Amino acid sequence: MTLIEITLPKTIAKALHLPASSPRRQQLKVLKKLLKKAKLTEFGQHYRFDEILMSKHIGKRFQQLVPTHDYNAIYKQWWNKTLEGKRDVCWPGKIKYYALSSGTSESASKYIPVTEDLLSGNRMVMIKQLFSLRHYDDIPFANLRKGWLMLGGSTELQQGKGYYAGDLSGITAKKVPFWFTPFYKPGKKIAKMSDWNDKIEEIVEQAPNWDISFVVGVPAWIQMCMEKIVERYKLATIHDIWPNLSFFVHGGVSFEPYKKGFEKLLAKPLTYIETYLASEGFIAYQERQNAKGMKLSINDHIFFEFVPFDDKNFDSDGNLVENPTTYMIHEVEEGRDYAILLSTSAGAWRYLIGDTVRFVDAERCEIVITGRTKHFLSLVGEHLSVDNMSKALQLATEELNVSIPEFTVAGVPHGSFFAHHWYVASDDHVDAALLRNKIDQHLKELNDDYAVERASALKEVYLDVLPEQTFMDFLESKGKIGGQHKFPRVLKGNMLQDWKAFLSKTTIS
Incomplete structure (x- = not known):
């Protein structure tokens, strides 16, 4: 059963x-x-x-x-009224919860309405996903009754005038169904913690007391958490402390860039399950x-x-x-x-x-x-999508046998023409020039427009290899540490200027 x-x-x-x-x-x-x-x-x-x-x-x-x-x-025409407490604006009743979302490029927080109807619908989709596991081969169903570590935002929400706001993951965790409570980790006390570093430290401290079978969250933060557990207890792999760990439920970003580094922490394969849960709803x-x-x-x-x-x-x-x-x-x-x-x-x-x-x-x-509608590069008609970038990087890292869990790309001037500047995160030894050439070549094969423009107005491709921690530190400097926050794959405008200034300070210090 x-x-x-x-x-x-x-x-x-x-x-x-x-x-x-x-x-x-x-x-x-x-x-x-x-x-x-x-x-x-x-x-x-x-x-x-x-x-x-x-x-x-x-x-x-x-x-x-x-x-x-x-x-x-x-927001300008409708949702702002609900923040003032007005009822029956776009949905019946009063909006009591808002998911705070800034996407991955904009600095100002967006207030996305969250209703009981939405949360109920999200839970129904989650249950359907669980039911779908019966179609999987060699699933250790006994492990479904063990611990589920869900690494998300704080359940200690910001209080406004008649409403609460925070990460959707925090709102969801705060309203965990009663039947799921015995399996839910890290538990209400730790989930309530707002300081991400303190939360991770407490999870690491409690890790030996849990029998975890599911981990749920954004790949970068789950990987960081497991690395700290392995380091603290001097383990060979995470399975030394959680032998029944069998499933990883992830979403929000492509898992491929993280996979090589992630699997170094495992003694046996996991079943990977992708989800598409946004602040606006459980989409797929x-x-x-x-x-x-x-x-x-x-x-x-x-x-x-x-x-x-x-x-x-x-x-x-x-x-x-x-x-x-x-x-x-x-x-x-x-x-x-x-x-x-x-x-x-x-x-x-x-x-x-x-x-x-x-x-x-x-x-x-x-x-x-x-990708994202605003996360693409088309300075001169190259129409480069995040999907193209991720695929080219994946092919290059497989050929070089290196792990690159994070990357971002910016369009920059190059004399009277233009160039792309890649920043990649890796703690492995990486030949930057060789990686740059392989990415460039794969993009030419994947995208005809890119190939044409590389022969004309897109004159150069630059690539810098940075420590993985640099990317994490930048997110923290923007108040986007942990939970559902992801590094933007394309940098433009103010975010690009902030990134350059951050790198400049980091180099100086």
């Missing part, structure tokens, strides 16, 4: 066995549910949700009447073992639309144009990059989340994350 069978009420388990239907039908059902719930809100009245619900083509009418929004647009999860992508949560609490990520729909800075071309789930094509629009059970409506994805299996609704 598994943890799931022991703890889940029969009614919930029964609800998960949903009748098979087309993705389009499932998505329209979700949209109707969202519109009905929010039709009496200020937003619903303004954009005539009643009329949309009566339409024969509800999806198309929704797209005609409701405009697209980025964060600044929806890996449903099948060794699947190339993650399955979108299309029949729960999110209605998806997809905007082709091209020059027609986005300007040179990655901003969405007015009236972009948008597609529903049944209209997408495999192998094409799309930006995601979300409408959710927390009052996000046609909201640009900022991520770009590619469908690897449209029939199964499986996607991979390819």
